[in-house]
Amino acid sequence: MDVSRYLCLAADAGPAGLTRLARTIGVMLALGAASACAPTLSVTEFAELPREVAQQPILTVSGRAPVHDATLFGRERSEALSYGVHTVSIPPxxxxxxxxxxxxxxDPMRHFTLAFAETLDGQDAFLGGLNRKLSQLDEEERILVVFVHGYNETFGSGLFRFAQMMHDFEIPGVPLYFAWPSAGDPRFYAYDLDSVFISRDGLADTLRLAARAQADRIMIIAHSMGSMLTLEALRDLSEAGESEVLARIGQVALMSPDLSVDVFRSQLATIGDASDIDFIVFTSTRDRALRASAVLRGQTDRLGSLRSVEEVADLRLTVVDVSGFNTADPLRHSTLTMSPELIALFAGTRDFGVEAPQQAGAVRGPLSLSVNVVRQATEIILAPAAAAAGAIEGTGARQ
Structure with a gap:
């Protein structure tokens, strides 16, 4: 981000430009600080958990430097990846x-906790543990779900969010958490952006390792700035001609991607036809974090805050607009993962179930939708039924 150039442009626009910039930065920092409430993580190691408490084991690959007993990680970057298993308890x-x-x-009956953590000694041990978990699943559920967290996340906050997603959405498969070294502090956006580019090789290596596992396919879920990291790693794999790795990836879901449309186009152009990946982008025009990110770049929108599918209509992807929903997140940057209504809709579906239903009866929960097919892109607009009354009649496709 060329901050000096942006400040010059703002100055040329007069005092109002500087005031808007300062206000935007202030709002982003204040809201980011309010949402970054995860405490320092520690392993609780309960003697026994109550039977009502759910347990979510997650395989972890971390590019963060280890702290304490090497099962936990801080904000510092590491030259080598660390492998482990971390089990999160989820209250009933x-x-x-x-x-x-x-x-x-x-209190496991009230709180999310880190109930167990174990370090695995290198790639072979990690791959062995992964294959054992896959072998315990039915064939149709042998999916490897890779989660790449976003900006302003600690190791623990990203881990707990992934555990919540796996549990609430009832996502089938084995979860794998890629923890890149975000500072976990809203003041250090530039640090996180540098960490994204440093982490490209680590994520690419993780996907190479994942492709060796006995999974039927790989699904990647990326949030916010993690979308940039994910697409850069896929781009590197494509440039290296590793089509066998890319062929194992069935779907990439980008949640609130903090990514410019132009950069996204450039990345997809390089990835090209080397894979048959289904890209799904969850957007919201009410995302305050992406609004601030766009202003800081002198842009109108980020990929995750698109106001018109026409901007990506020539790309083969699905755009799911969730602008109509509220969440407890003051930034509205985690609408999909934090909205009870959206969770009720997608829970138990494969690949977030975003294929356009053929009839309204195929949609579960108190929701309405419209489907808009524009050239190669498919836009799905979701809205609570009450809010959509009078605006969306039934379900259909407009060609």
């Missing part, structure tokens, strides 16, 4: 999408 009584962190003595 909670609203879908919400994570309650312990502030004192953790």
């Amino acid at each position: 009584e909670r609203e879908p999408g919400r994570i309650r962190y312990p502030r004192g003595t953790p």
Whole structure:
């Protein structure tokens, strides 16, 4: 980001330009700080968890430098990847999408906790553990689900969010968390952006390792700035001619991607036809974090805040607009993962179930939708039924 150039442009526009920039930065930092409430993570190691408490084991690959006993990780970057298994406990009584962190003595009946952690000694041990977990699943569920977190995440906050997603959405398969070294601090956007580019090789190596596993296919879920990292790694794999790795990836879901449309186009042009990946982009025009990111770049929209599918109509992808939903997130940057209504809609579906239904009865929950097919792109607009009344009549496709 060329901050000096942007400040000059703002100055040319007069005091109002500088005031808008300062206000945008202030809002982003204040809201980011308010949402970054995850405490320092520690392994609780309960003697026994109550039977009502769900347990979500997650395989982890981290590009962060280890701290403490090498099972936990901080913000510093590491030259080598670390491998492990981390089990998150999930309390039984909670609203879908919400994570309650312990502030004192953790209570597994009320809080998300890190119940268990183990370091794995290198790629072979990691691959062996991955294959054992896959072998325990039915054939149709042997999916490897890779999660790449976004900006302003600690190792623990990203881990807990992934556990919440796997549990609430009932995603089948074996979860793999790629933890790149975000600072976990809203003030250090530039640090996180540098970490994205440093982490490209690590994620590409992780996907190479994942392609050796006995999974039927790989699904990648990326959030926010993690979308940039994901697409850069796929781009590198394509440039290296590793079509066998790319062929194992069935779907890439980009949630609120903090990515310019032009950069996205450039990345897809390089990835090209080397793969048959289905790209799904979840967007919201009400995303305040992406609005601030766009202003700082002198842009109108980011990929995750598109106001018109026409901007990507020549690309083969599906855009799912979730602007109509509210969440507890003040930034509205995690609408999909934190909205109980959206969780109710997608829970139990494969690949987030975004294939356009043929009839309204195929949609579950108190929702309405419209489907708009524009050249190669498919736009699916979701809205609560009450909000959509009078605006969307039934379900259909407009050619």
